[in-house]
Amino acid sequence: MNKPRLYSGMQPSADSLQIGNYIGALMQWRTLQDENEAFFSVVDLHALTQPNSPSELRQKTRRTAAQYIAAGIEPSRSTLYVQSHVPAHAELAWILSTITGFGEAGRMTQFKDKSSRYGADATNVGLFTYPVLMAADILLYQTDLVPVGDDQKQHIELTRDLAERFNSRFGETFTMPRPVIQKETARIYDLQNPTSKMSKSAESDAGVLWLLDDPKATAKKIMRAVTDDEGSVRYDREAKPGVSNLLVIYSALTGREMGSIEDEYAGRGYGDFKKGLAEVVVGEFEPVRTRALELLDDPAELDRALGVNAERAAAVADRTLADVYDKMGLLRRV
Ligand code: AMP
Ligand code: TRP
Numbered sequence: 056m057n058k059p060r061l062y063s064g065m066q067p068s069a070d071s072l073q074i075g076n077y078i079g080a081l082m083q084w085r086t087l088q089d090e091n092e093a094f095f096s097v098v099d100l101h102a103l104t105q106p107n108s109p110s111e112l113r114q115k116t117r118r119t120a121a122q123y124i125a126a127g128i129e130p131s132r133s134t135l136y137v138q139s140h141v142p143a144h145a146e147l148a149w150i151l152s153t154i155t156g157f158g159e160a161g162r163m164t165q166f167k168d169k170s171s172r173y174g175a176d177a178t179n180v181g182l183f184t185y186p187v188l189m190a191a192d193i194l195l196y197q198t199d200l201v202p203v204g205d206d207q208k209q210h211i212e213l214t215r216d217l218a219e220r221f222n223s224r225f226g227e228t229f230t231m232p233r234p235v236i237q238k239e240t241a242r243i244y245d246l247q248n249p250t251s252k253m254s255k256s257a258e259s260d261a262g263v264l265w266l267l268d269d270p271k272a273t274a275k276k277i278m279r280a281v282t283d284d285e286g287s288v289r290y291d292r293e294a295k296p297g298v299s300n301l302l303v304i305y306s307a308l309t310g311r312e313m314g315s316i317e318d319e320y321a322g323r324g325y326g327d328f329k330k331g332l333a334e335v336v337v338g339e340f341e342p343v344r345t346r347a348l349e350l351l352d353d354p355a356e357l358d359r360a361l362g363v364n365a366e367r368a369a370a371v372a373d374r375t376l377a378d379v380y381d382k383m384g385l386l387r388r389v
Contacts, residue, residue, distance in 0.1 A: 059199040060230070061091035064098040064138065064192060067115035068105065069255040071267035072122050074336070075243035076255070077343075078307045083202055083241065085127040093133040094196050094368060095123060100138050100145065100188060104181040117354060118347070120361055122266055125347035130360050138192065140365035143372035147191035148184065150379055151217050154224070155187050159216075163209055190214035195372040197230040204237045225382040228375075240303055246280040249296040264336065267344050274333040277301075278326075288320040288328045298325070305332050308339045 063084060065076065072081070084095060097119045102112060116137055128135050138144050160166070163186050170178040186209075193201055193214050201211055211234040218229040243253045247262030257263050262280070264273055281297040290313050292299045306313050320328045350357050381387065 058090060058092045060196055061087055061093040061200045061202065062096075062193050062196050062198040062232070063094075063202050064096035064101075065119060066102045067097050067099055067112065067119040068102055070115060070118050071265040072119065073243075073253055073255055073266065074264040074304065075253040077126060077266055078243055078304065079204060079237050079241045080202070081123065081126040081128070082307070083237070084123075084133075087200075087202060087235075088128065088133045091200065093128075094198075094371075095128055095133055095135045096138045096192065096368075097123070097136075098138045098189075098192065101185060104179060104185055117357060118267075118351065121347045121350040121357060122343070124350060124360075125343045125345075126266075130364050134364050134367050135361070136364040136368045137361055140361065141195075141369045141372050143195055143369065143376040144188065144191050147195055147372075147376055147379065148188040150383065151190055151194075151221075152184055152187045154217060154220055155184075155213075159213070160184065160186065163213065165206065165210070186210045186213050187217075190217050193232050194218055194229045195375045196368075197371075197375065198232045199230060200235050201232050202235040202237070204242070208234055208236060221379075225379075228378055228382055241307065243304060244296065244300045246276060246297075246300070249281055249300045266340055267347060268340075270337040270341060270344075273337055273340060277333040277336060278329050280329065282325050286324060288317055288323070288325070290317065298328075301328070301332055305335055308335050 063080070065072075065080060084093065087093060097116050099112065099116050102115070107115075120135065120137065123135055124130060160183055166183055166185065169182055189207075189210050190213060193211075194217070201214075203211065211232065214232060218231055222228055245251050245253045245257060245262035246264070247259065249262075253263055255263075261276065264276060280301060282301075283295050283297060285295065288298060288302070289295060290299050290302050302313055302316060305311070305316050309316075320331070
């Protein structure tokens with residue numbers, strides 16, 4: 056029982072995850088759950104910082120959880136739960152906001168990007184305190200390791216600063232978490248626009264491979280992926296971003312070295328290569344998609360499993376929160 060604690064999460068911001076989420080997050084989580092005591096959340100409170108229809112948010116939350124499980128996150132082993140099911144997240148976020156500097160939060164680049172994109176009037180305070188809630192997620196579980204993409208690195212830095220500040224003001228309370236930054240080879244780009252990261256919120260979905268998409272649609276998108284005129288299957292991120300991205304996907308899903316894939320397709324056209332890749336992707340997605348849809352067919356059972364996991368999460372989180380309240384001098388209720 057002395058495995059390192061690991062924590063990560065994803066927002067329920069779409070009906071389906073995309074292949075970047077699968078390769079960059081879920082595949083790694085699946086491996087990491089073996090050697091760590093892992094907590095994986097569907098961060099629905101974070102998703103409230105974007106406008107949502109209530110019925111859609113509920114659906115996206117279930118669908119995201121179902122895809123975690125279908126991709127191999129085991130709810131009997133890893134604690135897989137919905138963030139809002141554990142009230143301690145919102146409570147610790149409030150506490151941490153009282154030791155976060157206004158300027159410190161204002162320096163977060165994700166906030167600066169989003170607020171300048173939407174304008175001050177359309178920017179809510181939740182977007183500003185988003186990283187404080189994320190810090191609460193991590194610190195509640197006495198987390199050692201946090202696997203994330205490098206866009207989240209600054210949020211982990213803030214989390215560490217807050218942990219250190221709290222510990223030095225009120226006494227040793229929080230474990231100091233460390234980020235595990237995703238490898239460059241786990242970063243997937245848009246198939247139509249291979250210099251920008253593939254995203255659930257892309258403007259057009261022509262370059263996005265959805266985990267829950269129909270296999271035919273997935274194959275078609277791969278066949279139409281942007282390449283170049285050289286005609287040779289070769290990895291070169293700078294000169295050949297489209298082909299390189301397809302090679303990364305191929306290699307990530309098969310576990311094969313880039314060179315061996317290049318060799319296999321040497322002297323053959325992009326059409327052959329894309330056909331091969333489509334088989335790989337569809338073959339990988341098919342069982343995940345089938346399992347996810349099965350789980351979604353029985354929402355009551357899925358909700359039950361999430362409830363059991365939330366209870367397990369709450370047991371850990373409540374202990375940390377009680378310690379925090381005590382240390383800060385909040386009067387204990389008798
Ligand atoms: P998001 O969909 O942006 O909320 O990201 C959720 C998780 O998926 C994070 O761990 C991201 O790093 C990962 N992720 C999202 N998009 C990609 C991508 N294009 N390539 C690799 N990983 C990604
Ligand atoms: N902000 C993260 C993202 O956009 C999601 C997230 C919320 C998270 N809380 C977390 C990730 C805690 C790791 C740990 O990807």
